[in-house]
Amino acid sequence: MKSEDIKICVIGLGYVGLPLARLFSTKYPTVGFDLNSKRCEALMQGHDATLEVSDELLQDAINNHNFICTSDIEKIRDCNFYVVAVPTPVDENNNPDLTPLYGASTTVGKVIKPGDVVVYESTVYPGVTEDECIPVVEKVSGLTFNKDFFAGYSPERINPGDKLHTVEKIKKVTSGSTPEIGKLVNDVYASVITAGTHLAPTIKVAEAAKVIENSQRDINIAFVNELSKIFTLMGIDTQDVLEAASTKWNFLPFKPGLVGGHCIGVDPYYLAQCAQRYGYNPEIILAGRRMNDGMGAYVADRVIKLMLKKGIQVLGSHILIMGFTFKENCPDVRNTKVVDIVKALKEYNLNITIFDPWANPEAVKREYGLTVINSVEDLSKQIGTQCADECQNNTSDHAPKEDCGKFDACVAAVAHKTFEELNINSLLKKNHVIFDVKSTCNSTDVDGRL
8 A cells, every 4th residue: 555545534533533533634635434423514614522623723624625524434435544533431330341443343344445454543452453343344344354454553642632742742652463564554653643653563562552551640640649548637738748759850740639531540441351351350450440439439528528627517508519521621521530529429418510611511411410500600690599599598597698699618620721710719608618629729728639
């Protein structure tokens, strides 16, 4: 396959697929394929709802006729280099769910031709590409692997919301099902990735490299989360400890917090299940997951205890949760651990208001059944509604006028840049609690933090 003959199809136009497809289109004719027709229509109109690709870059790609988005499988039949970038989530029992990969492999099988290449980007455990995905392509297409068609694996390295480390600026690992295909895959990626590439010797090595990247971060964050719990009991500020320890040149600067999202909070389970299939029960990996999965409930417990210490009535109180996305300055709500804080607080029969200007209310409602306010105006209306309710149910202990309708506690869960302009204290009653999950608020204003 010569470079001038390559026509790329990227299957899955989410946080990973769209930036990659847009980048490929600067060098090759590229088709983005997604089952969501509304998503494709919006992209063809020049706007990416995930905000990973700017309107300017997207419109430029479309106007130059190098890039189209479609949900019509007939429009990808003339492609010869297929890239699969679909999600790899876990189910309710934290077992890997390969359903999206099977679906994408079926799509590839319907269109792949002799001589074509399919490259997987989805994060998986070692062996999934060749043992799970390729057999589906073979069955649907009737073609033989490594004879009629070939495969590669190049793990995604997208950091949602990061406008500095964009896809072309992050070094890419590549691999192929034969040495020749490995070189071809590497050359294709190297032609658009300015940070360079690393050609792994096998597909399994590339798969393993990806899954340990996020598992390593998960374990390191779990360690500092445990330190946070210990130092809180000792009355020591964890952030002060980390700042002091960071003066050593080789200290790793991890911070405590919620570990959500589609990668770090998921990938360790893929590696753990793979290990168990080989008869090994991973201890450190799963211990880290247990620690990080329990941080939402831990934050809620801290908030309630702080309210009780300050004499704030918990039952029926109003709590403001600031931020719902899994990370700052990003609309991605996949596997957000803020929901764990909400669930734990709801057990105390209090009233919760979630405020996040980045989160899509429809997506939050669909995924979690929760209501999100995403404008300051609507937040002010919420306070007004709470004030009206308090006045209607006026009792001897009714709040002072200046406190009417305001919140008893605030959990600063996500460090969105826009929150810096918000006067949190103006939303709270005189006697209140502020818990800072990300340690970004002024330390003199907070009652507790990780």
